[in-house]
Structure formats: C-alpha cells, structure tokens
Amino acid sequence: MSRLVVKSGGAAGFEEWRACFAEVAPGLDVRFWDEMGDPGEVDFALVWDPEPGRLAAMPGLRCIFGAGAGVDLIVRDPDFPRHVPLVRMIPAGAAQRMGEYICWAALHVLRQGRRMALAQARGAWDYFDCASAGETRVGVMGLGVMGSRAAVMLQGLGFAVHGWSRSAKCLPGVRDYVGEGALDDFLAASDLLVCLLPDTPDTRAILARPLFEKLPRGAMLINAGRGAQQNLDDVLAALEEGLLGGAVLDVFEPEPLAEGHPAWAAERLTITPHVASLPPRRERAEWVAACIAGIEAGWWPEKIYNPDLGY
Numbered sequence: 044m045s046r047l048v049v050k051s052g053g054a055a056g057f058e059e060w061r062a063c064f065a066e067v068a069p070g071l072d073v074r075f076w077d078e079m080g081d082p083g084e085v086d087f088a089l090v091w092d093p094e095p096g097r098l099a100a101m102p103g104l105r106c107i108f109g110a111g112a113g114v115d116l117i118v119r120d121p122d123f124p125r126h127v128p129l130v131r132m133i134p135a136g137a138a139q140r141m142g143e144y145i146c147w148a149a150l151h152v153l154r155q156g157r158r159m160a161l162a163q164a165r166g167a168w169d170y171f172d173c174a175s176a177g178e179t180r181v182g183v184m185g186l187g188v189m190g191s192r193a194a195v196m197l198q199g200l201g202f203a204v205h206g207w208s209r210s211a212k213c214l215p216g217v218r219d220y221v222g223e224g225a226l227d228d229f230l231a232a233s234d235l236l237v238c239l240l241p242d243t244p245d246t247r248a249i250l251a252r253p254l255f256e257k258l259p260r261g262a263m264l265i266n267a268g269r270g271a272q273q274n275l276d277d278v279l280a281a282l283e284e285g286l287l288g289g290a291v292l293d294v295f296e297p298e299p300l301a302e303g304h305p306a307w308a309a310e311r312l313t314i315t316p317h318v319a320s321l322p323p324r325r326e327r328a329e330w331v332a333a334c335i336a337g338i339e340a341g342w343w344p345e346k347i348y349n350p351d352l353g354y
C-alpha cells in the first residue's frame with residue numbers, strides 16, 4: 044500500500060483531506076505530516092509549505108504534489124530534493140476558476156465596483172459613467188494553462204485581448220507578444236493588465252513603477268499570479284497618482300496581508316484573499332489520486348516543475 048503524507052491546511056484541514064481520499068482512493072495510506080511514521084516508508088507527499096529539510100529526509104519519496112498551482116513555498120527549501128518530480132496542482136477545474144475570477148475582476152475594475160461598494164457603505168447615490176469591454180484592450184501576461192483560459196473567456200465578454208509570453212503561443216484572435224523585446228509594445232497596448240506569470244527570478248517585482256509608466260495612463264491592473272511579482276508600495280502610489288486607474292489584487296507577499304496595512308483602505312484597490320483558482324479539496328484529492336494511480340501504472344502526469352525554468 045502506497046503512503047501519502049499531507050501538509051496543507053493544518054491538522055483540521057487534514058481531516059477533510061483524509062475524508063476526501065477515503066472516498067476517491069480507499070487503498071491509499073494517507074497520513075498527517077506530523078504523524079507520518081517512518082519517513083523511509085513515504086512514497087508521496089502533498090504539501091503547501093513544508094519545513095526545510097523534511098522532504099529531503101524521505102529517502103523513498105517518488106513524487107511531490109503541490110497543494111496549489113504555485114510551488115514557490117516548496118522549492119525555496121535549500122534542501123529541496125531536486126531529483127524527485129514535483130507536480131503542480133492544476134486539475135481541469137483550476138483553469139476554469141481562474142478564468143471566472145479574471146472575468147469577474149476585469150468587469151469589477153472596469154465598472155468601478157470598488158467605488159460603488161464604498162458609496163454603498165456611505166449610503167451615497169454616486170452616479171457615474173463607465174467604459175465597456177468593447178472599448179478596452181486587455182493584455183494578459185503569461186499564456187500558460189491559466190492565462191490561455193482567461194484570454195479566451197475575456198474575449199467572450201467582448202474584450203480585445205493580447206498576450207505576452209516567453210515563447211510563442213497560438214490562441215485564435217489573441218495577438219502574442221513574445222519575449223523581452225516585445226514587452227514595451229505589449230504594455231503600450233494594454234488598458235487593463237492581467238498578470239498570470241509564473242514565479243521566476245525574472246518576474247519578481249516586475250509589477251512596479253517602471254512598468255506602470257509604460258502603460259496608458261489610468262490603466263487598470265489585476266494580479267492573480269504571485270505576490271512577489273508586485274511592489275505593493277508602487278501599486279499604491281500609482282493608484283493615488285492616477286497612473287493606475289484601479290486594481291484587483293489576489294496575491295501578496297507575505298500572506299495574509301498584514302492587519303492595518305494601507306492597502307486595505309486604498310479607494311481604488313479591491314483585495315481578495317488568494318482565492319482566484321484554488322479548487323475544493325475533493326477535486327484536488329481526485330486529481331492527486333489519479334496521478335498516483337498513473338505513476339504506479341508507469342506513466343507520469345503533466346505539469347512537472349522544471350527547476351531550470353522556475354515553473
């Protein structure tokens with residue numbers, strides 16, 4: 044019997060994980076991280092933020108599953124066992140959820156949902172005009188699984204969509220700007236910028252004033268990529284100055300966003316608590332169980348982390 048250890052959501056979260064795996068993979072020995080038994084008998088690990096050195100201490104580990112699409116909290120471990128495949132959590136439902144979130148955020152910031160929420164809290168009838176999707180050019184940074192799905196769904200709402208990526212993509216109706224040399228032209232054409240980039244040394248702190256100054260003045264921003272990709276002080280200053288017309292941020296560094304941080308009160312900023320695309324535990328358990336069954340049958344899942352690329 045294969046053994047899976049879980050570190051995601053604490054002890055209370057583990058009980059839900061265990062119940063889910065009992066339904067979808069009753070033959071799997073599922074144990075809580077702190078009650079795993081002999082580390083040498085662990086075959087698989089499902090983790091979000093493992094303590095440094097713990098994964099390396101499991102000599103029989105065959106595969107590591109990230110509990111979310113991002114694996115930066117896993118690979119920051121200096122002793123991370125690079126020889127063990129690390130699979131990113133991207134079940135089919137994750138891309139759909141991300142697309143839904145990006146569409147909601149795009150309409151929210153376009154139609155000034157934050158302004159309406161503040162007016163409601165004051166009991167004020169604040170009438171104003173809004174732009175439409177057909178008048179708005181959306182630039183999606185990162186056209187992987189998440190970004191590609193979001194781009195297609197944004198088109199369905201009437202937005203003109205273009206993308207920026209490391210390598211060429213072929214999405215119908217989406218102009219693809221490729222590589223560093225095309226970034227300035229991509230930004231100049233983006234009334235609404237969506238960041239869905241992976242976490243790499245090149246993307247950290249990319250969302251900062253020098254980039255904002257290359258957007259049309261008053262452009263809008265959505266970041267559902269990684270918190271480390273944004274300079275939050277620069278975002279707040281750009282919103283205050285009108286360099287950015289509005290923003291929706293789902294990710295922060297560190298998380299959760301500190302109580303009392305000035306971002307909470309920013310009038311043109313909507314904050315969501317890293318909920319853009321995370322599927323429920325049962326859906327993730329089904330996906331992990333299917334991956335384990337495949338590995339034991341001799342085939343490997345897609346989306347294995349490449350340490351050389353950083354995603």
